Amino acid sequence: MSHAAAVADKSPSTLQGASLPRWSPWAIAAGSLVLAIVIGLAGGLDSKIQWGLIAGLLFVFGTFGITAKVEGRRQAKDRVATNLVWVAFILAVVPLVSLLWTTIQRGVKVLDVFFLTHSMGVVADSEPGGGIYHAILGSLEQVGLATAIGAPIGILTAIYLVEYGRGALAKSVTFFVDVMTGIPSIVAGLFILSLMLMFDMQPFGFAGSLALAILMMPVVVRSTEEMLKLVPNELREASLALGVPKWRTILKVVVPTSIGGIITGVMLAIARIAGETAPVLLLVFGNPFINANPFEGAQASLPLYIYQQYSQSAGSTAAYDRAWAASLTLIAFVMILNLVARGIARWKAPKTGR
Known part of the structure; x- marks a missing residue:
């Protein structure tokens, strides 16, 4: 150069x-x-x-x-x-x-251990004191029962659509899932309320769980369906080539591979229904006392408690503070669910070898 x-x-x-x-x-x-x-x-x-x-x-x-x-x-x-x-x-x-x-x-003005461990009981909405224990218990039971109903049905529906769904039936199921995704929560509550009036039933917690399950199922179906589609077809074909039946391939190969995303979708669906107020207002009706039996009698929930306290806050500072404290508790509950979903997704993510 x-x-x-x-x-x-x-x-x-x-x-x-x-x-x-x-x-x-x-x-x-x-x-x-x-x-x-x-x-x-x-x-x-x-x-x-x-x-x-x-x-x-x-x-x-x-x-x-x-x-x-x-x-x-x-x-x-x-x-x-x-x-x-x-x-x-x-x-x-x-x-x-x-x-x-x-x-x-x-919300931090009245949020303390006493507030979390006591119910309203005989405390009037205009008086200071009381707590949200009865509302937390009602929300946990109602959302838990809704998850026990909606999550398995949603997951199984998604497995059918991805692994077995062909023809007019699969298209019909997909269409109705899309329709259910966009229905207002009040419509689900009115549907369950019509059944309750038909059988002359009084408000109770499980009725709210049924409405919440209706709202939860399409979210679970859509999220699970997308996770199952991400599983490579090569894994399915390899399992089938070894003579493993299709149902066992789904159970042992497809679902474990996508379990992290499925659980994340279920957690996000739980967070979505945890803040619903309209169906609970129609079906559960609210109760200032502790009712641990969701199958009998009116029951409280956190979203309904927030609505009732805020509606009484015009002439009461105590009700106003309780509404904000309950809102902070509900936000913390949803945030914890999202963090748990992220942790499970990270834990169950497929490990790539070097």
Whole structure:
């Protein structure tokens, strides 16, 4: 290699154009926020949400203008697409964080061991004291019975659709599952209520469990169906080639391979029905006392307790605080279920060898 060629290799490339420093997005974001506040104050806009939306628009357009001037329009379009994703993410996260912060701030006022281990009993809604033990017990029993009914039916339906379903029957089942996915919860409650009126039955906890199971089944079917479809056909074919019957292949190969996703889907379905209020209001009716028998008499639940306490909060600070504390408990319950689902999915995920 000649001396000139060696010098040319060591010289910096001229193909690399000018680029913005790494801290430029933060500087543009800070400038957009300051400018949005100035515009908001000058225009008489008092809402911080409006300031945030203005700042987001200024950030996107400012990034495009500065990047186009320094790096070119092609790189500017790429940065704008990335920034739009970040702005959409922030717009989605901010309300959730605000809701969680408000619930924690207002719910911790009366949330203690006494509140979790006592019922309302003879405490009036306008009086301080009382607790949510009866509501927690009712929710656990109603959701547990709904899971015991809805999860096996949903899983078996999904196995039929993926492994056996062919022809008009499978198409009909798929169609009705899609319809059930979109029905309002009040419709499921009205269906069970019509059966109760037909047999002259009084409100009881198991009736709410039946309505919740109806809402749970399509979610379980859809999630389990997708998990079963992810199992490679080679595993099924290998098992069948060894002479293993199809039912045993499903039981020993297909289901264990997808068990993590199936359990995750069931957990998410439980979290979905745990906050339902309308069917419980129609069928369970509520009870300020502890009723551990879901097959006889009215029963409480956390969503129904929140609704009843908040409806009485107009003239009572105690009922208002109890409603927020129960809301925080329900959010914690759903959050724990989601964390358990993620843990099971990670634990049961297929291990890839090196």
